[in-house]
Amino acid sequence: MARRTTFRLAGRAVGAFVAMLLLAACSIAAALLLDGLAASVVPLGVAVITAGFVAIAFMEVRKMDAVSAIFAGVAVCFLAVLFGLTFTDELTRAHIPAGFEARTGD
Amino acid sequence: MNWSITPAQASTQAVAFDQLFWTMVGFSLCVVTLVGLLIFVFSLRFRARTGVPRKTVATLESRRVEIFWTAATAFFAIFFFWYTSTVSLDAVEAPPDAMEYHVEAKQWMWKTRHPSGVREINAMHVPTGRPVTVFLNSQDVIHSFYVPAFRIKKDVVPGRTSTVWFEATEPGTYPLFCTEYCGTNHAVMTGEVTVMEPAAYARWLETRAEGETLAAEGARLFTSAGCSGCHAEASDVHAPPLTGLFGRDIPLEDGRTVTADAAYIRDAILLPERDVAAGYAPIMPNFTGILEDGEVEALVAYIRTLALEGEGR
Amino acid sequence: MSSTDAEGYIAQEPDYLGAGHTVRSWLLTTDHKRIGILYLVTLLFFFLIGGAAATFIRLELATPPGDLVTADTYNRLFTLHGVIMVWFFLVPAVPSTLGNFLLPLAIGARDMAFPKLNLLSWYINLVGGLLALAALLLGGVDTGWTFYTPYSSLYSNSYVTLAALGVFIAGFSTIATGLNFIVTVHTQRCEGLTWMRLPLFVWALYATSMVIVLATPALAVALAMVVMERVFALGLFDPAQGGDPILFQHIFWFYSHPAVYIMILPGFGVVTEVLTCFSRRKVFGYEAMVFAILGIALFGFFVWGHHMFVSGQSAYASLIFSLLSFLIAIPSAIKVFNWSATLYGGHITFEASMLYALGFIGLFTLGGLTGLFLASVPIDVHMHDTYFVTAHFHYIMVGGMVSAFFAGLHFWWPKITGRMYSELWARLAALLMFLGFNFTFFPQFILGYMGMPRRYHSYPDEFEMWNVLSSAGAVILAVAYLMPFVYLGLSVYRGRRAGDNPWQARGLEWQTASPPPRENFGPLPVVTREPYDYHRSDEEPSAREGDLDFPNRSDTETR
């Protein structure tokens, strides 16, 4: 009985591992074969999918209780705020390189 | 002993600032009085020993009160945001005809340079009635350029050029402070800004030994640092000619095209391997660590004048 | 150990203070009350060190030239003052002492959810504090508490690494405490204590914990990056390698602005408890107060950029941060007005903790209003890094938070020690603190408007008058801060017995013995009524004596 349970669970773990390996292979292939923006976006997209997979299959987020869900959610939201507001500054800032005047003054 | 509570008001920004500031002081006084009165009157009237009849506040009534002051606070918050940010939006861009001053901050002094090339240390002379843009650079840590009489302040961050502008109105001598903590002698990294009538300013400039302009210093460096060995018109080395270069689009070896602006020329001096112009061998030596920041700046200024001469200006 | 009989009553149990007298019984305790006391001792120690540094700073600034200490020493003094006061006093002040002691009592629980983690967090705090102290003894740190790069990472020759590690480690202590509070509030509330029946002190601690858990790691990573830059020469913020010092400021203030709310939110909770008790009134607008606390905790994360208006941040970003900063004034104002309205129709008495609480409202109002000046971009350009800012945040942190801390300490002192202190001396100290505080810090608003930069070791003569006033006020303030040490200390030996509920307050913590037994309660209470039921909703508030026949908030059935 115990043996069967062990094998069943081991099978589940191996299956998940193989799925993740395939995902990793996809992202490596995408990075090496694709060009331009896609070579950046696809591996990162695959990373998000893999992370989601780990969260669901291993971290069992679907069984998570309300407190945990709230905090995990809020953390991700605040991370988005940190990125969003910092990039609001970064992308709208006037970059004048060091040691130089920007406009012609004469 | 000096009991004054206001700093000198010596720029156009200072006038606008003081108007905002005292409006907000007035508003704050109203709120403090209101809260103070509420607490004082309630504390007195409802202290345990008095015989005044107590009553509870009905839920509906208290809801109304809460909604009222939430709405009032929200109104004032948005109002003051709008009121103050319109002023700050107006002040973002310096007028295009502003005079260009350059200020180099280092632990613990201010090195200033006038548009005419006159240099000063911990001092700056400006005329009234003309907008002045100050280009700020730091050689080491973050400093901050602060003239209370003008109500302006800007951090001087290493690795980039910051700008700040003002238009002085009142002749006089005003303190200049460093307000970003920068190490041991932060407190004595101060200076003086002297505001003069335009005529007096012109006279003052004449009394100063004619300083080298940035471009003139660049011309001198062009020879002394060895640039002319390759880039002079008569040179044997196959190097790009620099006359008329500034502002043009340059095709690069790898097919891209860049505009020869200040940033490009600066990079070309400090990181020549990065963007090699099409048709030239990557033989330019790297000047990182050989030229100081100010010297690169001078060289770029000189190359810019070469372009202007080329256009016959 | 206590013995519990069949009905659940604890027979003849000694209180938590008498549960063991050895040093070991204190250092290995998992009792949240004893851990609260341990924190109180360490925090007061750090408060004295930070206060001593402040005294030297004010003495130096009494005259314009830098004549008392050298510039380097001065820089180390204000850094020491900032680092110790912010991370080893203000941030843990109310949560780790009063919060630790009272949270389980206020929700009718026997202990924190993780008692061992609670003790561990005290040890972590101690290790962090000792590292910071070591940095001080070896020669100090001269970066200011903000550790701005590239000064901290490339230029300073002081013990930055050690101090940063100390703060880094102390950060994990507060994260552990915050985590513990959150889980405790979620899992340990007694029967009938629904979310909308929680005392506002508990709500405030809950919101604070939330901010602690989600903001502190940003500080940890910012400091870790500075340390790596110093130790391993990684140029993470080094302009020579293309690094951006302003990025450090973004990450740092992502923590350090919410940290302001970590410091002040628990104060809000304490003041609410004290005000309602001594006005014998239900708190005005309970729900609004809860949402204001949560709103402040949430919005506190969106406004950090108002520390960077002159740093070279883009004008658009500055405007967004300015708007968000103005918006956070709304929940803060709701709280101030609701506190004032709570007094309406009460039976107000003016015990010492009430005086502290009333002082808090006044000082916080002033501190908050001056915050609006700094939220506005053009005004901040002039005020930034001047004494105006110093005065502003001292009004919030010292005027507000320290007043609230003392209000809470006086309010719950009978519960903690079982003894009463001298009410006369306590009232005197409260008044002196209010006066001394305003005397010290109000002149600094004027100094700031006149343009005196902060962190200056010497200054031009035109600032002399207001600095002299400020230094004179600091002497009064120092005396006022030392007074409670004396009369509270004496009360432990000489004070008369307080009884279980000397203020006839309604919180659950008052329904057990003073000092409470090791297990907090005999049978756990069951809550059947709303919080702050100093009078029934249909009844007039009644003076304190009339309360005695008022039915208890909870019945004492055995669970």
Place this chain on the structure above:
Amino acid sequence: MPEALHEPFHDIGKQRSAEEAGIWIFLASEVIFFGGLFLGYAVYRLRLPEGYGAAMAETNLTLGIVNTALLLASSATMAFTVWVGREGLQRATVTGLIATLALGTAFLAVKGVEYYEDIRHHLIPGHPDFPVDVPGAEMFFSFYWAMTGLHGLHMAIGLGIIAWTVHAVRSDRIAWRETAHLHVVGLYWNLVDVVWIFLFPLLYLVGR
């Protein structure tokens, strides 16, 4: 057997969910911690794309792939441990833990080899012989060291906890069947894995 129920709980289910909530809150704070590093990486990447690309070519993709496989496998064995632990199967639990321990140690060993190679190639920011002469390349490597270093530190802490857990489960020193201990360790380990899932493309793949 040790007592599973700890003060102040009266109900093992409630205690278990409290423990799980505790670790999730801690993980939430870890998200912000690594978020700060990712923010720095992203800001500079936007400013210095050429340098990042040129520098990334110097990282060892093969070792990166090997390590990714090792860590994903360890994540799977850890999840397996949690599952069999819940069933109360002591031998399988210990086996799973030891497998995780071995895979995690292998990861660190490979990382050590990689570090050794990096140092031999002078891939150290500020080193006079730093091989890539494009602005931003050194910044990339600053983040490479900082991110992998802090990730490695988290791994080392996790391995320490797992090693202790092996001992504790084998000798029944803790009530691992009833409490959430294994689940808590598992969640921490999986988060460390998730961090690597993002680090791998950012340090070895994107823009290569």
